[in-house]
Amino acid sequence: MAGRAAEPEVIWARPERAGRGPKPAYSRSDIVAAAVRAADADGIDAVSMRRIAADIGCGTMSLYNYVPRKEDLYELMVDAVSAEYELSEPLGTSGGDWRADMIDMGRQARGILHRHPWVIRLMTTGYAYGPNALRFLEHCLGCLDGLDLPGGAKMELIASVNGTVMTIVANEIALAERARSLPWSGEQEQAVRGAYLMGQLAGGGYPRLAAVLATAGAEPLDPEEVFERTLGRVLDSFVP
Amino acid sequence: MAGRAAEPEVIWARPERAGRGPKPAYSRSDIVAAAVRAADADGIDAVSMRRIAADIGCGTMSLYNYVPRKEDLYELMVDAVSAEYELSEPLGTSGGDWRADMIDMGRQARGILHRHPWVIRLMTTGYAYGPNALRFLEHCLGCLDGLDLPGGAKMELIASVNGTVMTIVANEIALAERARSLPWSGEQEQAVRGAYLMGQLAGGGYPRLAAVLATAGAEPLDPEEVFERTLGRVLDSFVP
DNA sequence: CCGCACTACGTACGGTGTACGTAACTACGA
DNA sequence: TCGTAGTTACGTACACCGTACGTAGTGCGG
Numbered sequence: 001m002a003g004r005a006a007e008p009e010v011i012w013a014r015p016e017r018a019g020r021g022p023k024p025a026y027s028r029s030d031i032v033a034a035a036v037r038a039a040d041a042d043g044i045d046a047v048s049m050r051r052i053a054a055d056i057g058c059g060t061m062s063l064y065n066y067v068p069r070k071e072d073l074y075e076l077m078v079d080a081v082s083a084e085y086e087l088s089e090p091l092g093t094s095g096g097d098w099r100a101d102m103i104d105m106g107r108q109a110r111g112i113l114h115r116h117p118w119v120i121r122l123m124t125t126g127y128a129y130g131p132n133a134l135r136f137l138e139h140c141l142g143c144l145d146g147l148d149l150p151g152g153a154k155m156e157l158i159a160s161v162n163g164t165v166m167t168i169v170a171n172e173i174a175l176a177e178r179a180r181s182l183p184w185s186g187e188q189e190q191a192v193r194g195a196y197l198m199g200q201l202a203g204g205g206y207p208r209l210a211a212v213l214a215t216a217g218a219e220p221l222d223p224e225e226v227f228e229r230t231l232g233r234v235l236d237s238f239v240p
Numbered sequence: 241m242a243g244r245a246a247e248p249e250v251i252w253a254r255p256e257r258a259g260r261g262p263k264p265a266y267s268r269s270d271i272v273a274a275a276v277r278a279a280d281a282d283g284i285d286a287v288s289m290r291r292i293a294a295d296i297g298c299g300t301m302s303l304y305n306y307v308p309r310k311e312d313l314y315e316l317m318v319d320a321v322s323a324e325y326e327l328s329e330p331l332g333t334s335g336g337d338w339r340a341d342m343i344d345m346g347r348q349a350r351g352i353l354h355r356h357p358w359v360i361r362l363m364t365t366g367y368a369y370g371p372n373a374l375r376f377l378e379h380c381l382g383c384l385d386g387l388d389l390p391g392g393a394k395m396e397l398i399a400s401v402n403g404t405v406m407t408i409v410a411n412e413i414a415l416a417e418r419a420r421s422l423p424w425s426g427e428q429e430q431a432v433r434g435a436y437l438m439g440q441l442a443g444g445g446y447p448r449l450a451a452v453l454a455t456a457g458a459e460p461l462d463p464e465e466v467f468e469r470t471l472g473r474v475l476d477s478f479v480p
Numbered sequence: 481c482c483g484c485a486c487t488a489c490g491t492a493c494g495g496t497g498t499a500c501g502t503a504a505c506t507a508c509g510a
Numbered sequence: 511t512c513g514t515a516g517t518t519a520c521g522t523a524c525a526c527c528g529t530a531c532g533t534a535g536t537g538c539g540g
Binding site for chain 1: 515516517520521
Binding site: 259260261262263264265298299300301302305 | 485486487488489490
């Protein structure tokens with residue numbers, strides 16, 4: 001019997017190497033790195049077991065010795081990417097300014113999500129408790145050490161910052177990511193959708209929306225500015 | 241030549257019925273309704289062209305006369321579901337209290353997302369400008385009519401409310417949705433993951449996290465309470 | 481009334497995740 | 511020390527996916 005039974009398990013609790021058989025020719029991190037590379041280059045849908053196996057240079061089914069199911073590979077990918085956080089030790093980089101620390105975390109998260117847009121799709125499907133996620137949480141709690149807030153509220157603050165960053169970046173990259181799976185270019189898509197929207201607005205059925213987009217939509221707003229402002233608002237909402 | 245060329249187009253601009261040939265046997269809304277039913281019942285991954293065709297009672301490829309690509313079907317599904325908003329006419333239900341109106345919108349959004357959890361996956365991939373989305377935006381702007389805020393800020397407020405609701409509900413249903421694609425039950429999954437987490441916390445590597453979860457995690461917190469509190473914070477962050 | 485755009489549908493292609501069987505190899509228990 | 515159990519690698523096969531393409535029939539616009 002080759003594969004182990006389909007018992008409930010968590011990938012993090014599964015040892016990478018069992019003591020018995022021949023030495024594995026590859027490693028779990030090789031596989032995850034290849035998957036991340038593929039997703040960065042061609043989107044999450046391009047991550048297939050066959051492609052990764054080809055990249056690594058092994059047979060497709062050999063991967064299942066390292067990763068029991070593709071879902072687990074996703075989970076490993078998300079955690080691998082959250083290793084990119086630079087978590088200054090032992091506390092925040094600002095020497096006690098929790099607000100600056102959380103803004104730094106938000107900016108870092110934004111950078112990570114821009115480098116790996118597929119993370120958004122994966123994270124909305126659930127997993128967020130790998131080793132690196134735990135280190136991240138612990139670090140954030142450390143930054144909030146001096147803050148006079150109950151523990152639950154601190155967790156909510158961290159979750160709000162993360163969630164806000166994710167939705168903002170999701171908006172920022174929506175068009176670009178969507179264009180990846182389309183048979184035409186992103187510019188064409190934007191043009192066609194813009195034309196449709198303008199046509200609808202010209203119809204007069206949405207007067208307020210038309211007014212807002214006519215004035216505010218005249219010059220496109222700076223993404224950095226929106227990001228900083230929104231993040232600031234989130235923090236203010238916890239400690240005004 | 242049967243299919244039309246792969247030119248950039250938006251599903252909303254494509255007329256459902258062209259004047260020339262025989263009367264279509266089905267309708268776009270039939271197909272979308274079947275897709276929504278399938279997604280509600282078995283998750284978004286269960287929505288396949290073959291299954292919908294079987295539900296409808298037609299050949300698989302006939303669907304492509306109504307929906308050029310599956311992505312467009314997704315877009316139609318999202319908009320179909322946003323028709324479930326009850327948008328009181330002509331303004332908010334509260335006679336000028338924008339705060340109550342936006343809270344109502346948030347609660348309705350939460351209900352919709354709980355009824356159709358797959359919407360979260362689809363919306364993070366982009367499309368949000370179908371007819372019902374436009375009606376929703378226009379309505380929200382109407383609710384904010386009396387509010388002294390620039391148009392851009394109003395749009396940010398609406399986006400923040402929507403984004404917040406989405407991330408909250410994503411967390412609320414993460415486990416349940418994840419369990420759908422697993423070969424074991426959600427309870428087993430939760431048990432195994434909880435055990436792993438407890439083991440990690442017991443290791444002493446995450447003292448602050450362990451402390452927070454030990455006190456705050458003793459009795460599980462009420463989702464309604466978290467939702468209302470978070471939503472309130474978002475509104476406060478715009479107009480304190 | 482003719483022609484053509486449109487409908488419906490079957491077949492087929494290239495892709496997916498992964499169950500299962502086989503053969504080689506190694507570390508442990510006796 | 512040696513047999514054997516468990517692990518590794520990998521090929522084959524299955525069921526499913528989206529959809530390109532071809533064909534036949536239908537009914538409106540010129």
